[in-house]
Amino acid sequence: MAQALGQPNSPVVEMRDITKRFGPVLANDRVSLDLWPGEIHAVLGENGAGKTTLMNVLAGMYQPDSGTIRIAGEPVRLDSPAAALRRGIGAVYQHFTLVPNLSILENVALGAEGGFVLDLAPAEAKVASMLADFGLDVSPRTEIRHLALGQRQRVEIIKVLLRGGRVLLLDEPTSVLTPGEVQSLLDLLRRLRDQGVAVVLITHKLGEALAVSDRVTILRAGRNAGDLGPDVMSGADRESVRARIIAQMFGSSPAAETDDSSMDHLPSVIPTPPRVIPTKEESRRPSRRRPEEPRFLADARHDRGAPAAARDEPTSETLLSLRNISTLGDRGAPALHDLSLDLLRGEVFGIAGVDGNGQKELGEVIAGQRPVTSGRVLLEGADITNRGVAAATRLGIGYVTDDRLHEGSVAESSVADNVALKSIGRKPFSNGFWLNRRAMEQQARRLIAEFDVKTPGPHTPIGMLSGGNIQKLLLARELALEPKVLVCNKPTTGLDLRTTQFVIRSLREQANAGNVVVLIASELDELIEISDRIGVMYSGQLVAVMPRAEADPETLGHLMLGGARRPRKASA
Amino acid sequence: MTIGGIPLAGFLTAMLAAGLVAAAPLVLAALGEAVGERSGLLNLGIEGMMLSGAFFGFTAAYLTGSAVWGVLAGIAAGSLLGTLFAVLTVSLRVDQVLVGLAITIFGAGLTAFLYRDVFGGQNPSLSLDTSRIAIPGLSQIPIIGDAMFNQSLLFYIAFALVPVFAFVLARTRFGLQVRAVGAYPFAADAAGVNVTRIRYQAALIAGAMAGVAGAFLSVADLKIFQIGMTVGTGFIALALTMVGGWNPYRILLAAILFGLLRSLGNGLQIIGVNVRTEFITMLPYIGIMVALALLAGKTSLPAALGVPYARGRR
Ligand SMILES: Nc1ncnc2c1ncn2[C@@H]1O[C@H](COP(=O)(O)OP(=O)(O)OP(=O)(O)O)[C@@H](O)[C@H]1O
Ligand SMILES: [Mg+2]
Numbered sequence: 059m060a061q062a063l064g065q066p067n068s069p070v071v072e073m074r075d076i077t078k079r080f081g082p083v084l085a086n087d088r089v090s091l092d093l094w095p096g097e098i099h100a101v102l103g104e105n106g107a108g109k110t111t112l113m114n115v116l117a118g119m120y121q122p123d124s125g126t127i128r129i130a131g132e133p134v135r136l137d138s139p140a141a142a143l144r145r146g147i148g149a150v151y152q153h154f155t156l157v158p159n160l161s162i163l164e165n166v167a168l169g170a171e172g173g174f175v176l177d178l179a180p181a182e183a184k185v186a187s188m189l190a191d192f193g194l195d196v197s198p199r200t201e202i203r204h205l206a207l208g209q210r211q212r213v214e215i216i217k218v219l220l221r222g223g224r225v226l227l228l229d230e231p232t233s234v235l236t237p238g239e240v241q242s243l244l245d246l247l248r249r250l251r252d253q254g255v256a257v258v259l260i261t262h263k264l265g266e267a268l269a270v271s272d273r274v275t276i277l278r279a280g281r282n283a284g285d286l287g288p289d290v291m292s293g294a295d296r297e298s299v300r301a302r303i304i305a306q307m308f309g310s311s312p313a314a315e316t317d318d319s320s321m322d323h324l325p326s327v328i329p330t331p332p333r334v335i336p337t338k339e340e341s342r343r344p345s346r347r348r349p350e351e352p353r354f355l356a357d358a359r360h361d362r363g364a365p366a367a368a369r370d371e372p373t374s375e376t377l378l379s380l381r382n383i384s385t386l387g388d389r390g391a392p393a394l395h396d397l398s399l400d401l402l403r404g405e406v407f408g409i410a411g412v413d414g415n416g417q418k419e420l421g422e423v424i425a426g427q428r429p430v431t432s433g434r435v436l437l438e439g440a441d442i443t444n445r446g447v448a449a450a451t452r453l454g455i456g457y458v459t460d461d462r463l464h465e466g467s468v469a470e471s472s473v474a475d476n477v478a479l480k481s482i483g484r485k486p487f488s489n490g491f492w493l494n495r496r497a498m499e500q501q502a503r504r505l506i507a508e509f510d511v512k513t514p515g516p517h518t519p520i521g522m523l524s525g526g527n528i529q530k531l532l533l534a535r536e537l538a539l540e541p542k543v544l545v546c547n548k549p550t551t552g553l554d555l556r557t558t559q560f561v562i563r564s565l566r567e568q569a570n571a572g573n574v575v576v577l578i579a580s581e582l583d584e585l586i587e588i589s590d591r592i593g594v595m596y597s598g599q600l601v602a603v604m605p606r607a608e609a610d611p612e613t614l615g616h617l618m619l620g621g622a623r624r625p626r627k628a629s630a
Numbered sequence: 631m632t633i634g635g636i637p638l639a640g641f642l643t644a645m646l647a648a649g650l651v652a653a654a655p656l657v658l659a660a661l662g663e664a665v666g667e668r669s670g671l672l673n674l675g676i677e678g679m680m681l682s683g684a685f686f687g688f689t690a691a692y693l694t695g696s697a698v699w700g701v702l703a704g705i706a707a708g709s710l711l712g713t714l715f716a717v718l719t720v721s722l723r724v725d726q727v728l729v730g731l732a733i734t735i736f737g738a739g740l741t742a743f744l745y746r747d748v749f750g751g752q753n754p755s756l757s758l759d760t761s762r763i764a765i766p767g768l769s770q771i772p773i774i775g776d777a778m779f780n781q782s783l784l785f786y787i788a789f790a791l792v793p794v795f796a797f798v799l800a801r802t803r804f805g806l807q808v809r810a811v812g813a814y815p816f817a818a819d820a821a822g823v824n825v826t827r828i829r830y831q832a833a834l835i836a837g838a839m840a841g842v843a844g845a846f847l848s849v850a851d852l853k854i855f856q857i858g859m860t861v862g863t864g865f866i867a868l869a870l871t872m873v874g875g876w877n878p879y880r881i882l883l884a885a886i887l888f889g890l891l892r893s894l895g896n897g898l899q900i901i902g903v904n905v906r907t908e909f910i911t912m913l914p915y916i917g918i919m920v921a922l923a924l925l926a927g928k929t930s931l932p933a934a935l936g937v938p939y940a941r942g943r944r
Contacts, residue, residue: 169821
């Protein structure tokens with residue numbers, strides 16, 4: 059499989075002055091991008107910068123309004139994904155494009171040319187050897203729905219390669235992976251690069267980009283904002299490269315807002331000292347809620363850049379208790395087993411764990427979304443076991459699911475409608491019958507401003523926003539309800555550096571106001587940074603709970619994999 | 631031994647034959663519907679397509695004196711409406727339920743109008759040679775032989791199409807693409823499948839099969855046309871498609887059961903069982919509802935059923 063496209067010393071893909079407009083939004087404004095065979099090319103930029111759009115143009119999903127694309131020097135029109143695939147360009151989208159009820163083999167064969175009758179036998183051997191080569195111990199006849207996310211991603215890549223793909227486009231591929239899976243994906247990408255494939259890696263995790271890429275293109279507000287070639291990338295000084303990238307991504311924003319290396323979730327790449335989030339002293343904050351005028355995040359914004367201060371000790375008053383909770387997962391298998399936990403006012407309780415060990419179910423139990431089979435849930439002493447989501451919301455329990463796009467939003471509805479969705483029957487959005495459109499719109503505008511959501515306006519369908527901007531908005535919606543207990547499942551996935559920092563700060567604020575925040579995350583650094591206490595889940599149980607001071611990535615990682623608690627540390 | 635004066639064997643044969651003849655058009659229409667739904671198209675226009683197939687089939691057969699032309703005209707009428715359905719739902723992305731119901735109402739109105747217009751109040755019947763084809767040997771089997779193996783050509787074709795459709799859906803590239811398009815059109819598109827083309831083809835098949843099912847009623851079976859003669863057969867086929875879980879063999883089974891329940895009802899009336907006729911005629915429909923209720927939650931609808939696809943829409 060030598061160079062099917064172009065010579066190694068000329069680009070395989072040359073995109074020139076690509077412009078793509080969505081109504082009032084210029085998603086790509088005369089963007090240029092060159093891809094060379096045998097390189098990993100990172101495309102970076104803040105939420106809404108136009109990365110996904112550019113990739114969709116190259117993959118044939120979108121038609122550019124103007125601009126040219128050359129492949130191996132030849133001008134082409136890529137008017138469908140099929141056309142792009144024929145030219146050797148394949149994409150792995152953020153939301154995977156595998157049909158869940160078809161087998162791996164059928165998914166690979168789908169769309170490939172051939173006779174009327176499907177003869178899967180010749181492909182089967184090839185797919186099987188690819189699967190083995192990619193470290194997947196599954197039969198090609200396995201249905202996709204039985205595969206884990208990381209496995210599906212590999213199948214996606216295999217699908218592209220077997221179609222003769224020489225250019226592989228990956229949109230935030232690591233956002234769905236555990237830290238271990240991330241490392242092996244990056245290794246795989248390096249291998250493909252060495253075989254001459256041009257890999258495009260869109261990511262918000264700077265560490266990944268720095269670790270693997272030979273070239274970096276930075277987009278800002280739909281335009282080219284910077285290019286770093288192999289000479290710079292292979293240069294010695296990582297820190298200055300990082301600083302340069304950040305400056306180009308966010309423009310002239312003060313370093314204070316963006317210098318945070320803790321977003322870099324690959325400790326092996328760049329060691330990051332744990333940091334304390336700067337917050338203002340508690341006394342400034344209104345402790346009770348004023349429903350008629352949501353305080354929301356106005357205060358939080360003032361706190362940006364505030365000097366670091368010691369965090370308040372959690373007041374030792376239990377807000378929510380879980381007593382001997384057991385519950386079943388989606389497939390009816392036990393997901394939580396006899397779990398007990400007290401959450402204290404004013405604390406951020408972090409939950410670490412490898413995906414699928416009951417974290418999601420725990421979050422759903424607290425949110426009232428998943429009934430328990432035994433045990434009790436007490437909010438301020440009152441039994442709220444199995445009272446359902448509506449009751450939980452009313453009582454002040456908020457939940458941000460990790461599946462924000464499907465569970466969390468109505469894609470066709472406007473930003474304003476989505477913002478009001480959770481409290482649509484209540485004041486100020488409704489008097490119980492008529493909707494108060496003005497109030498809904500005002501609230502939407504407020505959140506858009508607070509969170510710096512990139513949208514043409516409150517009436518735009520939420521599905522039109524960029525991935526990160528949808529995430530921001532839905533998180534903002536939950537925070538705006540000012541819940542006493544807020545459960546967040548991976549709230550920073552897909553957010554850019556600056557927004558991640560803002561979210562972390564907002565959650566801290568939420569706790570400092572006397573509420574409880576339960577943070578489920580697979581990013582250990584982030585977890586350690588923000589949590590007061592950290593619990594580790596393994597196989598449906600909380601196997602350890604420790605104060606932040608005792609937590610470090612190694613200890614947590616060990617416990618997450620079912621290791622025994624190290625003897626040296628004992629805590630209440 | 632006799633039942634109500636009829637020899638038992640003869641009675642059973644007649645009941646079985648009536649049941650199978652009732653099942654044949656249901657099988658035809660439901661097979662097409664299964665392909666449509668597997669591709670994500672819920673065709674509520676099936677009733678109107680059948681009625682149009684019945685009318686145009688009848689008229690062509692009447693004018694040409696040939697059953698073959700009749701069946702071809704029925705297919706053509708169904709295909710035309712199937713294409714109309716695709717244009718509106720796939721290309722223009724109008725709601726499938728609305729378009730389907732509109733086609734059903736349109737089909738009923740159009741055929742009623744044209745029937746009065748063309749035949750001017752007469753109710754002619756076809757005098758065609760659609761004589762039964764007895765399969766040598768098999769048709770001699772007692773009781774079932776005459777019911778199953780002494781029927782019209784279209785009857786055999788209907789049942790023969792079951793394995794053909796099963797094969798096409800499961801084992802051909804087209805079938806794979808149909809299944810993918812109905813489950814997750816974005817994935818199919820990204821894999822290089824032309825979603826629009828596949829859905830057009832599926833709609834065409836659904837329409838053609840509904841048309842031929844209608845022609846079966848008017849040309850092969852009853853040899854007359856009546857205004858509104860399908861009386862909900864299309865919707866029954868729709869229900870059978872779901873009861874059969876979009877699987878041709880299970881659809882066949884469901885259709886035969888339905889047909890037999892219906893002929894059993896008629897049989898009971900003939901032999902004068904003392905039950906109200908209304909109840910007896912309800913029997914097969916109750917059967918469908920029970921089946922649907924029992925299967926509720928157990929079948930998995932094609933995920934994108936009823937959902938239009940637009941590339942780049944998120
Ligand atoms: N299909 C669409 N319809 C309307 N607007 C769109 C569409 N796709 C993208 N946009 C707009 O174009 C801009 C760029 O979006 P894009 O998805 O390319 O950003 P991104 O860089 O991938 O952001 P993120 O990091 O959040 O994923 C956004 O403002 C978005 O609202
Ligand atoms: Mg994106």
